[in-house]
Amino acid sequence: MAKYMKLAWDWIKNPSVKGDKVIWIVILLLSLTSLLVVYSSTGTLAYKVRGGNTSYFLFKQLRLLAMCFCIMYVVHRIPYRFYSMFANLTLVVSVGLLILAKLVGTNLNDASRWITIPGIGFNFQPSELAKLALILHVSRTLSRYQGKEGCRNEAILHLIIPILVVCGLIFLDDFSTSLLLGGICYLLMFIGRVAKKYMIGSVAIVVIVLVLLIAAAPLLPSVGRIQTVRSRIENFFGDEKDIKDGQNYQVVQAKIAVVAGGIIGKGPGNSTQRNFLPHPYSDFIYAIILEELGWSGGFGILILYLFLLYRGGLIVRKCSRTFPAFLVIGLTLSIVFQALTNMAVSVNLIPVTGQPLPLVSMGGTSLVFTSAALGMILSISDWANKEEMKLNEEEN
Structure with a gap:
């Protein structure tokens, strides 16, 4: 050794x-x-x-x-500037793969979030690529729209829409990954000095949607893994009966x-x-x-x-x-x-x-x-x- x-x-x-x-x-x-x-x-x-x-x-x-x-x-x-050049392309590819996983993905652990590569049988998880792609995109967008007073308001749609799309596609099959990824993007936006009104508003909307979905989990047994998320939360805060x-x-x-x-x-x-x-x-x-x-x-x-x-x-x-x-x-x-x-x-x-x-x-x-x-x-x-x-x- x-x-x-x-x-x-x-x-x-x-x-x-x-x-x-x-x-x-x-x-x-x-x-x-x-x-x-x-x-x-x-x-x-x-x-x-x-x-x-x-x-x-x-x-x-x-x-x-x-x-x-x-x-x-x-x-x-590889020089870092190449990452910026391919940030948008990587985001588009990752979104496409997430959709493909929803449509024809391999079902593992009650979640269709894997793509099996033909020939070698390797199971590929598109959400891992999506995490990398979204962080690249958010970093590039924040850097492009930085001004003396902070991130310019024109950047908001370029930030919020990709975050909602990627985290939304991941959410139903992998709640924890979407929550972690969304939280990291939120921290980047905070560090990038995005206006407080947009930060507070977006968080409020996400929290309300999450609470409603988890509360309505018994009525949505076939929608993703909402029921599993609710069950794990109840088990954590309950006793061991x-x-x-x-x-x-x-x-x-x-x-x-x-x-x-x-x-x-x-x-x-x-x-x-x-x-x-x-x-x-x-x-x-x-x-x-x-x-x-x-x-x-x-x-x-x-x-x-x-x-x-x-x-x-x-x-x-x-x-x-x-x-x-x-x-x-x-x-x-x-x-x-x-x-x-x-x-x-x-x-x-x-x-x-x-x-x-x-x-x-x-x-x-x-x-x-x-x-x-x-x-x-x-x-x-x-x-x-x-x-x-x-x-x-x-x-x-």
Whole structure:
């Protein structure tokens, strides 16, 4: 292991790798954690679907992470201005794919939000592309309409309509993703100094619509996953009387894992709740981390994501232009908020959402687009560092 760590460190120090080196280290540490915990948490799954081949999912995750590092490397070498050029096209494509998923998508977990790529059988989740595309579009629009007094009013329709369309298409099948994405776009608009009347008005309308839809869920049993959202909210705020019906089963098993881990944990590979938790390798992987690595290990993972947020803030401070600054803010918040949501579910701070832990949970689509987002952040970091060096040279 020490040999591979040294090779990885040498690779990070290689001049061909650009951008914030600390972010590269955070990515590497999260990836190593992913391999460790995915291998541990997929034992039961391996016996069910792979005849006991416990190494299958480890090597599958290793291949995915290797592909993701390649994606990060390629994307981080692309100048950030190209992201702005293709922002609108990416948004149109993502909306088209979301509609296609509604019409002919593969039904997984009672939601038609997947597109199966013919030939290879890979399930692609259009909402992950839509998240990236919408953040690109909002960042570009805010930068184009910035004035001395804030964001000009002409930008409102260019912001609100795409946000409503994308979040609306995602909403019925993936409530948590649409809520997170909408919240990040709202924060970007706030940072971009959009007029308060539009901010308050849009939030009021969205809250009213959400409350009405959730309240009317019993009358709309066949509309998306509204009934599931209502049920999860009721279970979260209610007591545990429905455990026998299985409605709180995963929450109870996650609590057991968290308590069993204690401060230092049971040690890697010694989880028992992986045999009882549904999806311990994705939605509830943080519960397995807390059981095996303890609260200290779980806190360490939290620190890595918060450090990513901190480094993103440093990159923003170096940016001399608005588009890259908005883009770094949006992408960094997207990754960190998703991570915090996954962690909060595992420790029962919020209702169950089904959000994976970025770069750690087993999976394909989320890993790919998280890697692309990190590549963009690193690309902007490299540009900001060069701009700062030029400025220092001119001053000297």
